[in-house]
Amino acid sequence: MNCFEARQDFPAFWRCELPADRRAVLNAHLGECAKCDRAFRVFAMTAPVLHSASAALSRAAGPREFTFEHRARAAAPPVNSSYGAQRRWLAMCASALIFVAASSGAYLAASAPTQSLSDALTNSQDQSVQRLFGSELPDSSDDLAG
Amino acid sequence: MVSRPDDELIADALSGQSAAFSELAMRHRPRVERLCQRFFSDPEIARDLAQECFIRAFAGLSTYRKELPFGGWLRAIVTNLCYDELRRRRRRPEELVGDFTAPEVQWMHLVSEATPEQIVAEAEQRREAHALAHRLLETLKPEDRTVVIMKDSEGMNVREIAQAMGWSAAKVKIRAFRARQAMRRQAERLQIGGHRLKP
Numbered sequence: 001m002n003c004f005e006a007r008q009d010f011p012a013f014w015r016c017e018l019p020a021d022r023r024a025v026l027n028a029h030l031g032e033c034a035k036c037d038r039a040f041r042v043f044a045m046t047a048p049v050l051h052s053a054s055a056a057l058s059r060a061a062g063p064r065e066f067t068f069e070h071r072a073r074a075a076a077p078p079v080n081s082s083y084g085a086q087r088r089w090l091a092m093c094a095s096a097l098i099f100v101a102a103s104s105g106a107y108l109a110a111s112a113p114t115q116s117l118s119d120a121l122t123n124s125q126d127q128s129v130q131r132l133f134g135s136e137l138p139d140s141s142d143d144l145a146g
Numbered sequence: 147m148v149s150r151p152d153d154e155l156i157a158d159a160l161s162g163q164s165a166a167f168s169e170l171a172m173r174h175r176p177r178v179e180r181l182c183q184r185f186f187s188d189p190e191i192a193r194d195l196a197q198e199c200f201i202r203a204f205a206g207l208s209t210y211r212k213e214l215p216f217g218g219w220l221r222a223i224v225t226n227l228c229y230d231e232l233r234r235r236r237r238r239p240e241e242l243v244g245d246f247t248a249p250e251v252q253w254m255h256l257v258s259e260a261t262p263e264q265i266v267a268e269a270e271q272r273r274e275a276h277a278l279a280h281r282l283l284e285t286l287k288p289e290d291r292t293v294v295i296m297k298d299s300e301g302m303n304v305r306e307i308a309q310a311m312g313w314s315a316a317k318v319k320i321r322a323f324r325a326r327q328a329m330r331r332q333a334e335r336l337q338i339g340g341h342r343l344k345p
Contacts (some may be wrong), residue, residue, distance in 0.1 A: 011298070014266055030262050038334075044257050044265050045333040049184055049279040050298045052270070098166075 001029045010043050014051045079105045147313060149173070152216040159207055167207070171200045174217060178224055185228040187280035195275050199224045209241075214318055222310040223297055232288035249274040282332050290325035297322055301331070 010019045013026055013071045030037045150169075158166035178199055182192035188195055202223055210219055222244065234313070253274050269275045283291055296302045304322075308315045 013262070014269075016266065027262060034211040039151060040262055041257050041265075042267070042330050044262075046279045046282055046294075046329060048269050048272075048275040049187075050295065052276070131296065 001025050003029075003033060003036050006030070006033070010040060010047075011051045014043075014047045023079060148343070153212060156207065156210065156216065159204075167204055170216070171203075174220055175200075177217065178220060180301070181221065181224050181295075182228060185232065185291070185300050187277065187284075191231070195224070195227055199227055202227065218306075218310075221300065225292060225310055229288055229292045232291060246278075247274065250278050254276060282329065282336075285332055286325055286328055287321075289321050290328065293318055293321040294325045 006026055009018060009022065009026050013023065018026065030040055152170060152173075155166045155170045179192060179196045182195045182199075183189065186192045186195070196289075199220065203220055208282065210216065217272065249272070249282075253268075253272055256268060283294070286294065293307060296307045296310070302310070304315050304318045307313070307318045324345075328334070
């Protein structure tokens with residue numbers, strides 16, 4: 001048995017699924033190969049979870065009746081309810097913001113005076129001239145006569 | 147009583163017979179729960195995830211393709227669900243340090259010094275072996291942990307993992323390599339004796 005074959009057999013050895021003769025060969029290899037022996041000890045640290053038989057894991061979980069309630073739970077949030085609640089809250093805030101923005105836009109569009117761009121520019125220019133010279137526009141002929 | 151094949155039950159479930167899906171769920175439940183338990187040490191979380199998996203499977207049953215085995219389709223749902231949950235929990239210790247209980251330290255000594263036969267014989271009896279293995283796996287990144295579980299526990303190959311997770315084969319290979327390196331580093335550190343006994 002070479003090192004590759006030995007390491008391939010680790011999972012079956014752990015689950016006691018290796019035939020007796022193969023098991024003996026593997027034990028002999030581990031006894032004489034320091035690298036494989038070390039690799040097996042590293043493997044043994046995680047094997048109780050990664051390679052354990054079903055019985056051990058089920059025992060760790062403990063007995064409890066499995067309740068398949070897909071109808072009742074289909075509409076319920078997934079595993080973590082606080083995470084689901086947080087997401088629902090964010091979705092509600094986002095939809096409220098979108099609603100406010102859309103309704104403001106619609107209101108402004110309905111109430112805005114209808115005028116062309118050139119009219120708007122002329123009006124704004126008139127208003128700025130009025131702010132400079134008062135309510136009456138200056139009469140250029142009077143100024144010259146004075 | 148002769149059990150009906152999965153395909154027949156799926157067809158019945160799709161035609162509106164929820165009892166057929168219940169039978170399907172009961173058939174695959176042990177495998178699904180076992181896979182969840184490899185991801186999470188807390189049995190409550192594992193059980194909740196298993197139930198969630200069947201809820202999702204029921205909701206998405208119309209997307210199931212006959213050419214794939216139902217078990218494989220279900221396994222892809224479970225692993226994606228567990229992976230999402232691992233990512234959501236985020237917090238993980240970077241290094242396996244901290245306090246160990248006396249039985250955990252005893253188990254570490256046994257793994258360091260006993261013969262392989264003794265280690266195997268003892269492992270099934272010791273709850274602390276299971277707890278310590280979970281602690282070691284918890285130090286891995288969610289991606290690495292998912293790949294290790296799918297590859298080592300489920301015996302899936304790179305292509306199957308890539309397909310189930312929607313990742314590239316290169317990513318799967320890199321994750322598997324890094325996970326192995328990290329696990330070896332942590333396990334060797336423990337066996338060297340860098341552990342501290344819980345007061």
